[in-house]
Every structure is written in structure tokens, then in C-alpha cells.
Ligand code: SF4
């Protein structure tokens with residue numbers, strides 16, 4: 146499966162009003178206990194993502210300037226439900242909105258110089274996805290280092306799964322905009 150196939154197209158194109166409403170409605174509904182668990186999980190997830198950042202930044206510096214098929218222009222790179230729950234748990238200023246506002250646009254955070262967002266605020270697919278060029282670089286790393294990175298990826302995956310399961314009971318109760326409700330039910334992954 147490629148990064149382009151991961152997310153239904155409608156998920157990546159929502160208005161900023163709908164984007165904000167998702168967070169506002171969920172924020173109002175979460176109990177203090179759930180919020181506290183979510184905060185802790187999000188913080189640990191951010192630490193994992195930041196631990197991956199030097200490797201990914203190094204790979205991007207080596208490969209992205211020459212790339213002829215820039216993944217940040219792929220229509221289906223977007224925040225998924227777990228990304229959004231994680232963002233809520235961070236309790237920081239949110240990114241402006243989903244990755245694009247209209248069909249055919251590249252990701253709104255994409256600049257010729259790279260991504261405008263710090264890695265911990267990007268959709269997680271922007272971190273865990275290793276394109277062919279990155280896989281090639283990774284295959285040349287020392288096995289011990291590879292195991293270290295894979296173990297961080299596993300930890301982040303487990304944390305994100307716990308984030309999703311922690312907030313999941315609230316998702317069916319809160320009145321989400323239709324686009325989110327529909328897409329949540331068919332979302333193919335919550336990595
Ligand atoms: S991450 Fe890979 S696919 Fe994406 S722009 Fe860089 S080299 Fe290209």
C-alpha cells in the first residue's frame with residue numbers, strides 16, 4: 146500500500162470550520178480523567194516522534210531536493226482520526242486545518258524548502274512512511290540502529306493505538322460533522 150492510497154480523499158479536504166468543530170466538540174465532551182490519560186499518551190507519542198526526527202530529517206535532506214514525485218503533493222496525505230486525537234492531547238495551538246482545502250492542491254504545509262510544521266504536528270504518515278529512497282538509506286544503516294528505530298516506531302504505534310482506544314467511546318457520542326463521522330467508519334488505518 147502506498148501513502149497515496151491510505152486515506153479516502155474527502156478526509157483530506159475539509160473546511161477550517163469543520164476542522165475546528167471536531168476539536169471543540171470533542172474537547173467539551175472529554176472527562177477530566179480521559180483528558181489526563183490522553184495528555185500523557187500524547188506527550189509520550191510526541192517524544193517518540195521527536196526521537197525519529199533526526200533520522201527522517203537527514204534522509205529528507207539527502208533525497209527530497211532531487212525527488213521527481215514529491216509525496217507532499219499526494220492528495221491523500223492527511224491527518225487521520227488518531228492524528229487528530231493526538232493533536233487534541235498535546236494541548237498546543239492546532240495546525241490551521243487539514244492538509245488541503247481543495248482538490249488537486251498539494252499539502253498546504255508544503256514549502257519548496259520543506260515542511261512548514263514541526264514533525265510532531267504533522268500527520269504521522271509523514272513520519273512513519275519510508276519511501277523507496279528512504280528505505281534504501283535505511284537498509285544501509287547498522288542493524289543495531291535499525292532495531293532501535295524499529296522499536297521506537299513500534300512504541301509510537303502502540304501509543305497511538307492506545308490514544309485511539311481511549312477516546313473511541315466518545316467518538317460515537319459526540320456529534321461530529323458528517324464528513325468526519327462517515328470517514329471515521331471507513332478509515333482504513335489508525336497508525
Ligand atoms: S520523502 Fe521520498 S517520496 Fe517524499 S519527497 Fe522525499 S524523496 Fe520524494
Ligand code: SF4
Nearest residue numbers: 217252254255260271
Ligand atoms: S504535513 Fe509536511 S511532510 Fe506532511 S505532507 Fe504536508 S508538507 Fe509534507
